[in-house]
Amino acid sequence: MLFSGSRKRQGSTNSDESVKKRSKKSESEPDSDDSFENFGRSPKSRGKKIEVIDNDEDSFDAPVKCSTTPKVETISSGVDGFPSLNSSEIFYLTVKSAAIREDCLDVECEDENGANRTVYLQGRWSDTKVEKDDIINLIDAKKWADQDFIVDDDQGIVIVNPDALVPCTSIAQSMFCQRKIILSERFKFGNASNKAMLLGTIMHQIFQIAILSAKRPIKDMDLLDIWKKLVSEYSEDLVALSFTPKSMETELQPYLEVIVKWINEHVPKSNFFGKKAAALPTKSTISEVFDIEDNIWDPILGVKGKVDLTLKVKPQATSQTSMESLELKTGKSGQSAEHMGQVLLYSMMLSTRYKQKIGPGNLLYLKDGIQRPVIPRSQELFSILQHRNKLSKFYGDSLSMDLPEPRTETRFCEKCDQKTFCTFLQKKDENFSKSNETMKEFATANVQHLADPHLEYASKWVRWITAEWKSEMDRTEGNIRDIWRKRAEEREARGTCVGGLEKVSEEKSSNEKVCLRFSKTMSIVNLKPGDVCILSAKTQISLGFVVVQKIEDDAIEVICDKGIKERGPFYLDRYNSMSNWPTILGNLIYFLSDDEVGLRLRSLLVDLQPPQPLSLNALDLPDKVKRIIVKARLNNDQRKSVISAMVSHDFLIVEGFPGSGKTTLISVLIRSLVATGKSVLMAAFTHSALDNILLKLRKELDEKSILRLGNRNSMKPEISDLSLDAKLEKFNEDEHYAAVRKIMRCTPIVACTCHHVPRELLFSYRKFDVVIVDEASMVLEPLILPVLATSSRFILVGDCKQLTPLVLSKSAKNEGAGISTMQKLQEAHPNIVVSLTSQYRMNAPISKLSSFLFYDNKLTCGNEAVSRSCLQRCGDYSPNLENVPEFLHPILSENLEKSCVFLDTKSEEFGEDLKSDDSENGGVTNRGEARLVSMLCEHFLKGGLQSSDIGIMSAYRKQVDEIRGNLNNGLVEVNTIDSYQGREKRVIIWSMAWTSHSNKKNELLRDERRVNVALTRAKQKLVIIGCRKSLETIEILEKMTKLIENHVEIPRNFSLPLTL
Template identity: 30%
Template sequence: MLQLEELELLKKSLEGEAGPPVELFQKKVEASFSKTVLSRGMDNRYLVLAVNTVQNEEGNHEKHLIITASQSLEYKELCILRNDWCSLPVEPGDIIHLEGDCISDTWIIDEDFGYLILYPDILISGTSIASSIRCMRRAVLSETFRSCNPATRQMLIGTVLHEVFQKAISNSFAPEKLQEYAFQTIQEIKHLKEMYRLNLNQDEIKQEVEEYLPSFSKWAGDFMHKYISTDFPQMQLSLPSDGSNNNSTCNIEVINSLDIEESIWSPRFGLKGKIDVTVGVKIHRGYKTKYKIMPLELKTGKELNSVEHRSQLVLYTLLSQERRADPEAGLLLYLKTGHMYPVPAKHLDKRELLRLRNQMAFSLSNRISKSSVGKEKTNLAPLPQIIEEEQTCKYCSHVGNCALYSRAVEQQMDDSSVPIGMLPKIKEETQHLKLSHLEYFSLWCLMLTLESQSKDNKKNHQHIWLIPASEMEESGNCIGNLIRTERVKAVCDGQYLHNFQRKNGAMPITNLMAGDRVILSGEERTLFALSRGYVKEINMTSVTCLLDRNLSVLPESTLFRLDQEEKNCDIDTPLGNLSKLMENTRVSQKLRDLIIDFREPQFISYLSSVLPHDAKDTVACILKGLNKPQRQAMKKVLLSKDYTLIVGMPGTGKTTTICTLVRLRRYITSRNSQRRKFADPSPLHP
């Protein structure tokens, strides 16, 4: 359970984050949520028709929502929000999901019972929500500028350690086996590529990974494969179902591993995440034993047992409820020491974290604002308030984006409020930028945000949990009622070839074709988004897919559905590039000069400085077949110091020119590499 002071931190992080007061009004909602299916039950989706703040008999404020689950908007219900739920920034036209009891068409959500999930079809990762405890602004920036989180040495080592532990828990923790798993993992192509990119030495990484292996064995010796229950370490764990009077002292025995990197989408709570290890656990308390399936979260950094780490486990218990019974707790393991902590999921912990999730969903969904004075003008909305915590800001990976957004966007608003103590830090992070650079950032951040939020390009997976496969098949973007045939083949690490065929009847008419991205789910409600991949082959009787998970562990009778992963406007990369363009580096400065300040590109005078004289015949062979304009374009590119734009009408040979240029560049690079090799005969660093 989260400590009292940490719960206060959760509440503090929500204070001041609510949107402006919402008056009772009705607005058109059909256009905004035309794709949303309203329904009651497990996947209930309610539409908010009106919001009103009232004062009850005790003098406390309540927020009353008029809601409906009827597509015709005819049948209405009442939802009463009390206590801290009143700060929820809900407006007419919003879609919500309710957890609790409905009596006489009235829902009551208060501090002791029930939850309200705002925008439940926006699935937010548990990691992001946990990081919002200290700073909501950092969490929103992390979701907005996703590609700005560069991989580091620590991240690579953490990934390797996770994979080694996951292999061991499914097989053996014997020291020689751990050494073997470590060697195999480090030798994988994806990790070798990352080491090369980060300029890391393989032997050094292996040595650092091996330092953790004794702790792996220690953990297995403490919590697995004992003869009697009393041999396991005593721990303090009180489950909600145990009641408050029971003794919290128990022994925890990890029986087995049920899944690795289990990916779960929860449209019920608006969450998504990957659980490091899903384990079967026996809880021995006195003469009684209780079996639970729990999430096991692995941490490779300092043993903090922090509120963020334990909050992540609490959220994973909510995710787990999409697949199985409520685990009521999770396990937090620090791989450096082998110490494990049980984390119970109490109602108040889940309540505060879901409130944080709602605030984050609101900020992500309302990144655009319109002026209420005169003719409406579309602008970027302010982000959650900047905090004044030196330690938090000091180690924040988004401090640059935070300061940039504040100066370029928020400080241009009349109602902008920046903590005075943070103004010097904002100036320090952005003093290298001109006014034209800030305006460029603001404009393109607005353009990209509008593009991502446009109805035509918005990524939308709602149909997977709201619309049956039989109905989705009519659009041609889904195939349901599939069963797995033949054995699953491991093509390479993380890719598995699966064959499916229709259980009954022929394949429906479909738009799916080889190469299409797909999401595979079970027909059952508990099996959303089991795996992602693409179609390898499809015909009138079967479909073959290359997926990122091995589904052979599921029963052969499991019915599956394939949904086409809708093409969407992916702005992660351009937003990341926009952020990098504003960095205080020599390369970014040069790009700003060229792209924003329109400095003319520079060119060298003679080709002889690029092409060696003895390469004349080879170059002529490469250029063979190009016409005069294409050769002129090639020459201009080779002389360029900055950039060259190749312009031409369709069919004039632009693609041919670019392909030839790539061949020529490869040849020049190869020649230069050979020259350096002969000039410096010393052996290359491994």
């Protein structure tokens, strides 16, 4: 039973004096065969024995309040000397302090009601490590007096930080090296496949499909038929490993006989000639394969995991059924404490999920057919939970760079995939304080290729990325632990959950997924299509992840991996993934590695080695490239950029001013490179910028020459047919593998976002002649590392005077995290920079603002037509100014000289109506400005403009929401300034929102680059609404208002609230 209450962030107050350290056994091999008893030896002392208070049972319901009355136990644990996980009283306490006293750890706590409690940890629990603000679950603890508890060798369990759900596999594998497990959680890298992992994944899936099939007896050929149907799913992996479906079939052969024999014996089906099922190693017989990949989150024990197969069985000598796990292994069948520990954890999790005793589990080694029962014993169960507690410190505070100690001997470290990060952190962050001499010697040798500036660079980025990670977590509404700590009503009120759902239907979708449809009596307003959610039932959290597909007034459809057997009501909690941050941290591996890529990146980014100088000679270009350039009608700057890129040896920086035709330039450059036989990786920060380039390319090139990687749903519909999935739809099953191989290895132009590169299998085996990065000035440097690793030659395109990488952490931003690779190289090597200064977007009055404020008057109109473009010349807009207040006439004017207008709201004279309001959490709104914007928008539309011609922006997300709520036309785009980067509209209305009366700081408006973006989105009309007196307290905005020639003020007699 769980209790409500909020978990506080951990402090770091623990000392060596208050908690004893348990001596560690040296491991002799990676797959240890030691029992868990080695990890649970108890210290000497025993506390005073006290009388046990009986407890009764309760089931999980989020949240369940702490019970303070005696209970009667109805379900025993089934394991001698181990408490029931279902019927015991469980207390959820916050640690205030801990002190060692003789052989007892005294832990001062506070319960959910604020009452002080003391927990005396004795025996095996006396060396439990707890810190101030940790949370502990007490299970079946002895009551001491009225308020306190004792946990010792005779009774009770302590779970430290139960809200940190530690993966079962991590607990089991950490027996060999805790440090590797934690590093693997915080530094995720490696887009390569490997044979062993692929083989294991395939064999698991074949086994799971075969055991659910109706056919018996099953034969080898049946399994091969399953494999043939799975080939398309694994084609990319096969190509990456240079396997063919036939060669992989050869690798699968040794496993088939074992699978066939096991399934036919243990799951013969009732119609198989009356044959009885053979007993499992646990002596049970299978009644039903209840679930496959059973996803279990257990906040009682603080663990989570996926059970390969959950079997409903009939134990020996009883008629009652229960659940047992079957864990499949494709490796060697030697005695393994890791494998046993994993199954023991599953046994405990099945006990809490299905309200049963802690039963045995089963191991099956598919390579040699060896089966082993895993029988739970109290000592081993206690030991593995204590092992979990050790890891919980690091899972509970994922933003801390505090790590477990390194191993004491190094003979397995050389082949460890985390050795680079491990040894780098030992030297730079820990100064070898946790390392013995043997490990220090190994670590020193492993990082000897890194000079001090290289170590400092990596250490700095670890600190900055961690700070960014924390900033995002602080901004994110809700927390994953709220699912079991808070009631659904609370989560719904917060806007992160939809509850009270009842399942209406369950159907297989076209891509082998399952479509679930739920109904709800009230409208669903908190979710939108594409949201990733966690699906839970009333008594079982996290049945799995789902993606919202469709929302109606009283129903919602989601896509998930499998159907559900549980009964409603169901809950959908929006999942805010933080998985980007471990990947970004992991990208540093490209910089730290002792290889050619690492050497080049260190030379480029830290040593700032100059590139080879450019030798511009258009006569050296092939004729077909010259024809491409001529046909594209490029201006002088664009031609120079293409020629420079074609002849560059190392890298080139293309600085493209707003509206200067960067997309056109990139399109021509890619075509020119491909025409000379070069392969190109086209990367960008956003999907929108990437797809705009592809839209231009596909007009000139065959679609077979372009491959767009990434989620098809994130692509513009017009180019989604360039995705791998779309291309493969043209091939039948037999042609699938050959098509994948040809497309992945031979397509000359590959396009994806910078975020996607480290996740894409293709880049583990394919390099490119040239990499082009659009929006390079917006890309955080660690994000660009895997992109630059794909080629020794790259071209960065962007504008460092527009938006830079978004950095939320003030400390990281102040230290330089917002400096992009493009800005760094542009400042270090100005001779390698070419500029595009002619723009084709803004008319002259609008262009003048940005040119003067940011580009030293170098930004010019590309031609006379652009310079004089205005609403009047287009002929589709004619404002009806009858009955329109006179002060609005210049704003609605179609004339060129009125292209840029500032509307001064004079907020100090209009009371609260036009003052900013920052009372709402996390943002700035201005309701008066929002109504003004809505009114102007209506007038522009009545004058003849289309919804798509108008763009409305604000620096503040809350003001964007406020304006959307006021608009009568939902087709007019309202968005933040940042979202408009790279975009354009005929008319832009910019709501400043902020006034000097606000308590909120105005950093967003002080950012000159953001102001530049805002000023350069409009083609023919720019209307800025704000309080001039307030804005002139900001230097850049004071310059802007003085530069604008057309100023209008709201007259004193104008009444608010504004109505049309």
